[in-house]
Amino acid sequence: MMKSLDILIGLSVVMLVASMAVTVLTHIWTTVFNTRGTHLRDGLIDLLNQVHAVLSPEETKAIAEHILLHPLIRDSVNRMGSLIHRDELTRLLLEAAAGQGPTPLKNAVRAALADALANNGINDPGAALVKIREIALRLEKAAPALTNSARHDLAILEAASTPFVAKINCWFDQTVDRISARFTFKTRQITLVAALALAVAIQMDAVVLVNNLASDDALRGALVQKAFGQEKLGVMNPRDITLLASRDIFPVAASFSEWVSEWKLSKLPGIALSVLLLSLGAPFWFETLKNMLRLRSLIAVKDDDQRAQRSSPVT
Numbered sequence: 001m002m003k004s005l006d007i008l009i010g011l012s013v014v015m016l017v018a019s020m021a022v023t024v025l026t027h028i029w030t031t032v033f034n035t036r037g038t039h040l041r042d043g044l045i046d047l048l049n050q051v052h053a054v055l056s057p058e059e060t061k062a063i064a065e066h067i068l069l070h071p072l073i074r075d076s077v078n079r080m081g082s083l084i085h086r087d088e089l090t091r092l093l094l095e096a097a098a099g100q101g102p103t104p105l106k107n108a109v110r111a112a113l114a115d116a117l118a119n120n121g122i123n124d125p126g127a128a129l130v131k132i133r134e135i136a137l138r139l140e141k142a143a144p145a146l147t148n149s150a151r152h153d154l155a156i157l158e159a160a161s162t163p164f165v166a167k168i169n170c171w172f173d174q175t176v177d178r179i180s181a182r183f184t185f186k187t188r189q190i191t192l193v194a195a196l197a198l199a200v201a202i203q204m205d206a207v208v209l210v211n212n213l214a215s216d217d218a219l220r221g222a223l224v225q226k227a228f229g230q231e232k233l234g235v236m237n238p239r240d241i242t243l244l245a246s247r248d249i250f251p252v253a254a255s256f257s258e259w260v261s262e263w264k265l266s267k268l269p270g271i272a273l274s275v276l277l278l279s280l281g282a283p284f285w286f287e288t289l290k291n292m293l294r295l296r297s298l299i300a301v302k303d304d305d306q307r308a309q310r311s312s313p314v315t
Helices: 002-032 035-051 057-068 086-097 107-118 125-142 148-159 163-201 206-215 217-229 238-246 256-261 265-278 282-311
Strands: none
Touching (some): 002 035, 002 206, 035 057, 035 163, 086 107, 125 148, 163 265, 206 217, 217 282
């Protein structure tokens, strides 16, 4: 029982360290390609089409990118923002249609947006924006306990209660939920690709790993000791990889020819299993390792009690 649990603990330690590497690769990918901002842009395009279906794809894309590249929304220069609130979207659309803001829209796109607002009850977006600001300021004086977002939501409802605002308010939350779901699905795909790349690059064979843990008492003990001695589980450091590489768990080929020479078709099932295990993610292995360490401690205490009872003289 204890040996089987130690094998699972050793496997969890290895998967946790490798999963941290997969997490880093996934984070690099999502950061470099700004997948959050891209999904938010696509969601805003869908929302704009719901507000006014006559807008062309080029116009909706230009408007969405203009909103997300606003200095108060963007993540950095020329990098679309990954978060926007409903009241911010409404006010920035009015600002863009009025030709205001630090970087006004191109005339043709601004005219198309202004026409879309006019068809939805807002003929003068500049005046509506001024009225919203005045009401928000009055609410701040009258009800300072209200949050900034609540004040602006109330101001928008009072100053611009139109089909435009109704459509934004009706579809915004559902759109954000779908954006989140799409981003999560995309991230899972990226994680799977990163896990596949890592498992193939180091030829990580989960079947061989389990067999090694079962037959090598020193390796199994070292990993269990590391699991118990690690002050903060889930933190990957070079010593972790050095330990695993020295035991050929993370074999690092000196050259491509050496990597090719070590490749065998018999490794494919174990590598495929490694990919599936790594795709579960570092949080999963972190929680699994904590639970198994807790279980091992309980079993060890129980074994000690039983051993003490057997060694006690019978009276």
